[in-house]
Amino acid sequence: MAERPIFLPQPTPPFVQEKTISFKWHPGMSRAQAQRSIAELHASAAAAGYEPLLEISSKGSEKLGIQLSAFNLRFTAPDGTTLSVESAYQGSKVFRGGDHFPDLYGAASRDAKLDERVKGRSDIASFDFFGVPWPGQPTTAFYDWLYLQALAQHPDLLEAFQDYEGFTDIAFNPQKSAACQARCAAMALGMRAAGVWKEALSGQDAFLSHMHGQQKQESQPSLFD
Numbered sequence: 001m002a003e004r005p006i007f008l009p010q011p012t013p014p015f016v017q018e019k020t021i022s023f024k025w026h027p028g029m030s031r032a033q034a035q036r037s038i039a040e041l042h043a044s045a046a047a048a049g050y051e052p053l054l055e056i057s058s059k060g061s062e063k064l065g066i067q068l069s070a071f072n073l074r075f076t077a078p079d080g081t082t083l084s085v086e087s088a089y090q091g092s093k094v095f096r097g098g099d100h101f102p103d104l105y106g107a108a109s110r111d112a113k114l115d116e117r118v119k120g121r122s123d124i125a126s127f128d129f130f131g132v133p134w135p136g137q138p139t140t141a142f143y144d145w146l147y148l149q150a151l152a153q154h155p156d157l158l159e160a161f162q163d164y165e166g167f168t169d170i171a172f173n174p175q176k177s178a179a180c181q182a183r184c185a186a187m188a189l190g191m192r193a194a195g196v197w198k199e200a201l202s203g204q205d206a207f208l209s210h211m212h213g214q215q216k217q218e219s220q221p222s223l224f225d
Contacts (some may be wrong), residue, residue: 001022002022002023002025003021003023004021004041004170004172004173005021005168005172005174006021006050006166006167006182007167007182007183007185007187008050008165008166009186009187009188009189009190010193011190011193012190012194013210014187014190015186015187015190016190017186019045019050021041021044021048021050022044023037023041024040025037025040031059034057034059034170035061037170038055038059038061041053042055042168045166050165052163052164053164053165053166053167053168054161054164054166054168055168055169055170055182056069056167056168056182057069057169057170057171058071059170060170064160067157068151068157068161068181070084070085070086070089070109070181071084071086071109071110072084072109073085073147073151073181074150076153077105078130079130081106083106084112085146085150085181086109086110086112086113087104087106087107087109088105088146088150089142089143089179090104090113090115090118091103091105091112092128092129093121093127094126094128095121095123097123099117100128101115101117101118104118127142129142129146132204134204138211140179140183141207141208141211143184144187144211145207147181147184148184148191148200148201151184151185151188152197152198152201158192161185161189167185169181169182169183191210
């Protein structure tokens with residue numbers, strides 16, 4: 001047996017709640033094995049009253065969930081280039097000592113994530129997204145904002161998953177990482193239910209205020225204005 005969280009939207013900050021579900025795990029790294037584990041997770045969640053769920057990852061079987069994975073969800077950056085959420089996240093990391101590798105913006109998602117300069121490093125001090133600094137704390141704030149800004153550029157995808165009860169990411173292990181694309185999807189629906197979707201994404205100050213009750217002097221403009 002294994003445990004994984006499912007992510008459910010809620011209309012109050014932080015706009016998402018997590019429920020831990022126990023399910024039968026199918027070991028192995030293949031996509032087929034991952035899909036067996038996803039089916040077990042969703043069946044166990046359904047038995048607990050949570051359905052339908054959408055797996056958001058490149059391992060899933062639903063086209064929508066694959067499109068919504070950070071590897072595949074692309075957006076137009078401030079300089080006019082198009083890049084994936086994953087590449088943007090990896091290229092924006094600033095490590096202790098000042099290491100920063102914005103060349104990863106132009107890398108394929110998998111290459112950016114597995115680049116030896118960033119792979120396995122936990123000494124993230126902050127983020128720098130096209131010259132605009134983001135704090136390293138709260139831990140997932142920048143990733144959440146990045147994913148949600150990208151999603152805002154795809155209203156068709158946003159509408160397509162609004163009827164799901166919640167979301168999963170079979171590869172996400174909360175013991176090993178914090179940021180999660182499925183969590184962001186639930187957060188998007190929670191924000192929409194609260195009526196703060198566009199307001200919260202209007203800038204860095206607004207986002208941090210809505211999500212974490214924090215303020216920051218320099219704000220990052222919205223990418224969908």
